[in-house]
Amino acid sequence: xRWDEITDTFSVYREQSNFANGLCRDxxxxxxxxxxxxxxxxxxxxxxxxxxxxxxxxxxxxxxKRFNSPNDIVVKSDDSIWFTDPPFQxxxxxxxxxxxxxxPHGVYRIDAGxxxxxRVLDNIAGPNGLCFSPDxxxxxxxxxxxxxNRVVWAYTVNDDGTLGERRKHIxxxxxxxxxxxxxxEDGNLWCGWGSSGAPDARPxxxxxxxxxxxxxxxxxxxxxxxxxxxxxxxGTAGNRLFMASCHSLYAIYVNTRGAxxx
Numbered sequence: 001x002r003w004d005e006i007t008d009t010f011s012v013y014r015e016q017s018n019f020a021n022g023l024c025r026d027x028x029x030x031x032x033x034x035x036x037x038x039x040x041x042x043x044x045x046x047x048x049x050x051x052x053x054x055x056x057x058x059x060x061x062x063x064x065k066r067f068n069s070p071n072d073i074v075v076k077s078d079d080s081i082w083f084t085d086p087p088f089q090x091x092x093x094x095x096x097x098x099x100x101x102x103x104p105h106g107v108y109r110i111d112a113g114x115x116x117x118x119r120v121l122d123n124i125a126g127p128n129g130l131c132f133s134p135d136x137x138x139x140x141x142x143x144x145x146x147x148x149n150r151v152v153w154a155y156t157v158n159d160d161g162t163l164g165e166r167r168k169h170i171x172x173x174x175x176x177x178x179x180x181x182x183x184x185e186d187g188n189l190w191c192g193w194g195s196s197g198a199p200d201a202r203p204x205x206x207x208x209x210x211x212x213x214x215x216x217x218x219x220x221x222x223x224x225x226x227x228x229x230x231x232x233x234x235g236t237a238g239n240r241l242f243m244a245s246c247h248s249l250y251a252i253y254v255n256t257r258g259a260x261x262x
Contacts, residue, residue: 003249010249018043019089019096022072022129022180022230027079032058034070036089037096044090044099046070046083046110059110059117065102072129072180072230076136079112080161082120084127086144107141109161120163124153129180129230132157133214134187134259140169142178142191150178150196152189152216169216175201180230180244183259187214190241194227209243224250233258 002013014020018035026032031049044067045060058081060066069089074082085106089096107121107130121127126145132138136157143151150172156164170189172178179192193210195201207227211220226246234240238257243250 014049018045021070021089022083024073024075024232026075026081027077032073032075032081034073034083036069036071037099044069046073046081058115059108062103062106062108062117062119068101068103068105069096071127074131076132081110081112082130082139083108083110084130084141086126086128088126088144105145111161118161120161121155129178129192131181131183131189132259133183134185139163140181140183140189142181144178149174150176152178152181152191170212172196174198176206177227179228182231182233184233184256185259186256187259188212188219188256190231192228192230192243194229207245209241222252
């Protein structure tokens with residue numbers, strides 16, 4: 001779907017998006033998409049929509065095995081593409097198709113020059129949202145199936161495109177659920193947030209966006225009437241936060257901007 005600010009219209013951008021999930025723009029303004037599912041033998045891939053509307057497949061397998069269900073995606077300033085690949089959409093027929101997965105839960109990198117796909121992580125349970133710190137020395141990744149609570153890990157990013165040591169940056173309480181995340185120019189982390197469905201959860205106190213400073217301490221909460229799944233900074237000055245929730249798209253101007261590509 002596409003919302004147009006000038007005409008205030010909400011319309012179909014692409015039919016048959018193959019259960020597309022995470023989206024982002026590359027540094028040339030082209031739309032990158034995590035296509036979560038089509039059938040057992042097709043889809044589950046990363047695509048790019050060219051300026052003329054053509055769809056280019058950037059990656060659909062690793063070492064000959066199809067991805068599980070690509071979930072979220074981000075571009076680094078060297079034009080490399082990083083994405084998470086949990087099995088979420090492969091587990092049911094609701095947001096995809098139930099298929100037998102071949103790969104572990106993973107995080108991948110597509111090299112900008114060669115197009116080579118490398119797996120940078122294979123020991124994370126249900127990798128979900130991800131984003132870089134403003135200086136790109138850290139990569140934040142949501143572990144959606146960590147036990148007992150969901151966690152955001154901060155990984156050091158090595159010069160060769162691999163990941164180094166990690167530290168626990170944020171741990172949600174048992175009743176909280178993390179999803180998409182974005183960094184602002186000051187290094188604060190803005191997190192799509194909502195109830196996990198736990199019996200003692202109070203959704204009206206959780207749903208929306210939680211903001212954490214670079215030390216991982218909570219500093220703000222934007223309350224919404226429904227769970228926020230993903231978010232991004234946009235607008236002319238980059239200071240308008242858009243929040244994609246269960247049934248609505250919300251926006252608010254904030255006194256910061258999204259971390260920009262160097």
